[in-house]
Amino acid sequence: MxxxxxxxxxxxxxxxxxxxxxxxxxxxxxxxxxxxxxxxxxxxxxxxxxxxxxxxxxxxSPRERLMNWLMAQGTLTVPTDGAILHMAPNEASLVRRFAAAADYMPADLDPSRYTVPNMHRVDLMELADTDRYDLFYASHVMEHVPDDMAVLRNILRALKPGGEAWLIVPLWEKPTEDGSFAMPPRERERRFGQWDHVRQYGPDFADRIRAAGFDLEEIDAASIDVATRHFYALDDRLFRARKPGGAASR
Ligand SMILES: [Zn+2]
Incomplete structure (x- = not known):
């Protein structure tokens, strides 16, 4: 639209x-x-x-630069021996990094919107895998799904024990406001910033991730030293969610 x-x-x-x-x-x-x-x-x-x-x-974008910087620093490690589910893969640098994995699955609800090879159709509301992925990545996806708690539980189940979900969403400082697809698109645009968003997240997104059963670390660009942050114009916040169990670290 x-x-x-x-x-x-x-x-x-x-x-x-x-x-x-x-x-x-x-x-x-x-x-x-x-x-x-x-x-x-x-x-x-x-x-x-x-x-x-x-x-x-x-x-x-700032969030794509933040992810690359965190990987270059070694704060984040791509599980190249494992399986990665990459939703809405429109950040070319991340496709390059994740495609190095043994089992790389780029996916979207509407795969025809992407030029990435071997796209799969995945509806996160219906995601039924169990203990399959080492890494799940979704940037600016969760604000589009009808029931985000159901999707978070699906992601948790789909990850191997110790596997991680790296989630980024548009944030404001207020508490999360939920909407629905029953609202007119113009109302969703006015309230949530884009016609196909059904909610606007606040910092309490963290509470929902924990409530779904994840361990959570928040990595905010604001915590990076000023000179580095300025040089690369880093911004945004990564919600690094880990499924309990498995090896303590890799
Ligand atoms: Zn560039």
Whole structure:
């Protein structure tokens, strides 16, 4: 669905991306970096309220850069010997990293929206695997599912003991507000920021993850030292959920 809000964001994105290319062409010093593609850049392009959102070289978002930085640091390790379920795989750098796994499954409710090879159709409401995956990754997916507690329990069951779910959602500072697909799309857009979102999460997303049975670590970009955070324009918060049991660490 095309809405005024979407068009305005897209136009703003295009304008600042063009401005960055111009600055680079005019010889501006490239003194920033992108951990997703490794490029040095003159800055990042605007998207919505975030003036430093996208990498002008690869398009990586702040959350995509955060994930790459955490993996480069060794804070997060891709289980390359194991199985990975990667939902909504539209972050190219993460597809590259996760596809190194022995059993890589890129998936979405609507696989036709992606150009990633070997896409699978997975409806998280119906996910019925048990003890199958070492890693589950979903960025900006949980705000689309009708019943997020049911989906969190499905993910928990689908993971091997000790397996991890890396979850990122749009956050505001207020408590989570839930909606439903019974609401008109324009009301969902007004309340939750996008017509196909059925809720807006707050920090209490953590409580839902724990209530589903996970152990949880929260990794917020705000906790990274200021110089590093600025250099890569890192933002967002990763909810690193672990299924109890299994080896203590890998
Ligand atoms: Zn990049």
């Amino acid at each position: 095309i809405t005024v809000q979407r068009v305005a964001k897209a136009v703003g994105k295009h304008l600042t991306r063009t401005a960055l290319k111009l600055r680079k062409a005019l010889g501006a010093r490239a003194n920033r970096g992108c951990p997703a593609c490794g490029a040095t850049v003159v800055g990042f392009f605007r998207y919505g309220d975030n003036g430093e959102w996208g990498c002008p070289e690869c398009g990586a």
